[in-house]
Amino acid sequence: MSIVKMSRLRIIAPQNIRRTLLRELTRLGCVEIGNPAEHLLDPEWSAIIHKHTENAESGRILSSLKNALETLDKYAPVKSSLLSPRRQISEDIFNDKKYVNEASDVAEQLNVYARQIASTFSEEGRLAAKKASLIPWISMDVPFGQEFGTRFKVLFGVSPSASEPEQLITEAEAIGECVLQLISSDREQHYYLMIVHRERMDEVMDALKPKGFSLSILKDVEGTAAANIVELDRQTQELLAERETLIAKVREFGGKRELLQQIIDVLNIESSREEVLNNLVATSQTIYLEGWIPSESEKSVAAVLEQHGCAYEFAEPGEDDEPPVLLHNSELVKPYGMVTELYALPTYRSGLDPNPFMAPFFFIFFGLMMADIGYGILISLGGYYLYKKARPQGALGDLTKIAMQCGISTMFWGLMFGSFFGNLIPAFSEGMMGKLIPFDPLLFDPLSNPMPLFYLSLAFGVVQIFLGMGLNGYIMIKRGNVMDAVFDVGFWFMLLGGFGIAILNTQVGLTVSALGAVGILLTGGRANKSVVKRLTGGLGSLYNITGYLSDVLSYSRLLALSLATAVIAQVMNTMGTLGGSTVFGWILFVLIFVVGHLFNIAINLLGTYVHTSRLQYIEFFGKFFESGGRKFTPLYNKTKYVEVIKEGH
Template identity: 30%
Template sequence: MAVSKMSKLTLIAQQGYSEQILSAIQGFQGVEIRDLFQQTVSNEWVEEYFEEAAPLPSQDGLSKIDQQLEEIAHAIQFIEHHGSSREKGMHLKRQQATLKTLEEKFDESALLAELTSIQELEQRFTEMNEKQRVLHERESLLQKWQALDFLAEDFSLRSANYFLGTVDASVWELLEQQIKERQIYYELIYSDEQLVNFSLVYLRKEASIIQELIHQFSVITFTYKEKELPKVELAAIQQVLLESVEEQKRLARLIGQKKISIESLEMAEEVLLAYKNRWMIHDRFIKDDKVFLLQGWLETASFNRFEAFINDLIGQENLYLEIEEPTEVEIAEEIPTKLKNNAVVKPFEMLTEMYSLPKYHEIDPTPWFMPFYFVFFGMMVADAGYGALMLLATTLALRTVLPRGMERFMHFFQILAVPTIMWGLIYNSFFGYSLGYPPILSTSDDVISILILSIIFGVIQIFIGLGLAAKENIKAKNYLGAVSDGFAWQGIMVGAIVGGLGKMLLNSQPLFMVGVVLAIVSALLIILTPMLQSKSKIKGLAKGAYNLYGITSYIGDLVSYTRLMALGISGGSIAAAFNMLVGYMPPIARFSVGILLMVALHGLNIFLSLLSAYVHGARLQYVEFFGKFYEGGGRAFRPLKTEEKYVNIEQEK
């Protein structure tokens, strides 16, 4: 239960095996590829023997993959949005598989054929939409002119002419008055709140007057050149629209039938994403027309398994494998961190990752804080009913294949359901109700006892944190630092506890004096140790005095642990208050509206209780515990793997 030991892997093979090897490494999911051209650590030989810069693979490969991924995403979106609702969209049910299995099932020609078929449907669907848009625009226009009862070719008077126009409704009355004053014949064809369509018949000698009116009132000329009257054209357009709607429905059914292809499209997308991830690291290794050489980091313990796997796949005679211990410079500047814990502790690694991973040479804090977080979370939620509900929900969720992150999250809360039930039984709380036996600790009568217990837990955790600080200093051969940062503070804490017991509980003066002497000696060590470490004794003394002043922060740390008591009591009290509120309702309301109210109120309380316990439990680790010994700043181990967007990729063996 620590940071995994890492080794540097070197692999050399013939160039022809490069893609096969990269696919195997990606399926193995345990090797992080080093960038031989960007990493300056231990890569002097690259410049010496490979003078040319990093190979620049053709962008055509990436462009092709990106284009296919874009087409797949667009096709799925098009099918879902425009396909008939009669057919059910069959999305890929999350499953587990090896990358090799996925790639063997991948048929690029079938994918391209399916995408072409969908694109043709989309083109026809788009053309139909455009046709309908044009028809609707024409229909809307003709509806405003359907009262027109003559055509241009029917108007054959030599001395007269006609005019069709549209004017803003706000100026129509004024224009109409001008027309009447000039004794020009007009007809109102259509009008609404926004516009007016009209026709004029006038003598040709009055053309200048008409033009003046058109200009004065910003009249828009309407030209109608069809061979049939607007009402006849309108009827024909409406018939075509009815036919196009039927055609659109038929296309929607055809598109809906493509929903059965969504699964295969998503599977193809998963494989293409794997191809893209492999392509993205093509500039990290050496590859020419003869040789393929890469380096990477992998867990030392997994090398034998990787060696057997790759030799079986490629043939031992076709490649060269070697691992070596990382140098001090590589440990300081490059090597990644991978945590290694058992199944119970592993879900809690996400809390460490949220804060910061340890450096390669640093202790993994996860197994040290996990028992405390386990206890603290249960103590803050502290309801057996809530815990049972958590356990049931997470267990049911884990029976399905979940994304990796969600799976770890479910395991995390499944484990935390156990202390929640235990503390609920201790507090005798089941959805805010009593289980009918005297509680071991009562949230109403034993508040002081719960408060003291919270502080005791805090003292234990801080004491362990100081011990870890001393351990880290000893590992670094900083023995004086182990005294000043760890043992001396532990001595003050032990002295204070012993002195307090002797004075207040056991009434023992000798025991009290032992505690006082131990605390004083420890305080002197905190002051004097920096003097021994510093060249300037005065600066060392000042630093030691400042360090001792930090004892005030320890008081604040212990006070922080009282939130364990406060949140545990408040959550149970709120649940009991909800029950009391519903209990005051009449029987009819209690078993109708009351049930819904209970579900809503307890649902809210569960959410707030879990959120509070999650956040405050993490804060106690990050501030009060990690602050005593933990630095962090490690770089996460990022092996070559797939996106796992739809499928959990199993490690190939």
């Protein structure tokens, strides 16, 4: 229930065991390695050490494996749902080196196929371009690339579509000993066959060039256009068949997907370790690591270090150190850490983990805003189903646990306010059965009687805000600033709490409030030197009372969002029972019941989550939270595709 105490860890280890050592530390999963390379800036250090460089061989194999997996996913896709959990495998299999070789062989083969497939695509493009250039000549039976005697030349030419072929033809024939024939036209050009006497060549070209005529040279083409196109089509067909064969070969490796995934996980870990090694500093014989561990793990880490003959030391965090933050909480509170992390982590120095204080409010507020027995059951079951089916990790896993818990709170408040899918029971019995069955709330119905819920909401607000101020005082006292706690928290407690007492006893309450106000007025500006500035400062901080007022009123959203859920549910039920007890009416009812309530749950889950979080972030955390902690990120076996089951479990 707190921020875990951290110890600084320093290790000097023999060079030759560095990989083994790092593997063992990763397995423990509780060691964060820092960046000792910064010591190189210190001349005393840099005189004896140098930056260690590790050859990153796993990185190379890793990218080959990733490419192979991509090829496999592209040509032999498997249907995967978001819900499918990661495959579980034992630690022995996970660490078995023989699979690495097998996987890299498979990957190499797959990458060869991928390259060959890619070259069929580029070859296909080349053939298609060639075919396109021949298409205009398809009706011409004169073959390309052939000499016709010594006196005449056979040439091919084009002119832009804007030019007029008849004009060109007449022009050419006017010169004599030249025949120009239009073969075809498309949107861009006209295509011609030209037979011309060698000696007339220059003359003809001089006449035609100004009209846009130019010679077209078709390289590497022999025979007629039609014959060439047939040949190109045949080659394309062959190419397609070849590609199919290659893809079929890739498909044969479909069974190796899991192997590839597993080894990608293995090598990812390996390469992240190599990255760590690359940041270390070393002498010729030893290597130096430093980082953080939770103080409670000192023993298990020491055991590993002893075993490998390392020199090591654990130390308390120094004055200038900023240790990473790890929060430790009970299983019930733990998932809510995700909500806090989305905001920020508390600093290590504040020594206060907000989660145990925040979690109950999140739980209550969430339920209060949804407040429906039916919805609560669905939210809890939905969370449970996701948790069991997909075994999600990280934030998503936490969300499923929060859903399971908050569903219970939703059911509770639904029972209090008499809501089961809104007013389903009365609406259904009246509309479809003709006889009203009431469903009474245990507490009250906010739709007809909202004021009690309004007061309840504000009361929750007062409690949470006071708790936040109290925690702020706690942090101050822990730091030894007792007077600050009295001035900045105690007086406010008096001022605000006095109003509460005033309900029971007006005179006592108002006196307490007045004393608090005077206290704030006198001490609020104590940071300043001059008396005038102190007083104006005090006035300024007294003005903060409007802030507290709006903070408390902000909790009225609990009522408003609770109403939103209930009213939309009621709207759905009203519409659903409009058809009465007829065939059409029943179809309408089922349809609107399912779609309508699912819509209501979805839209209100979003609203409820956002507004519950907001109350924590702004109204609660704003009172005491010191953000800016750095998350503790130990070396651990982080996997994407497989879940490694440790022995002894």
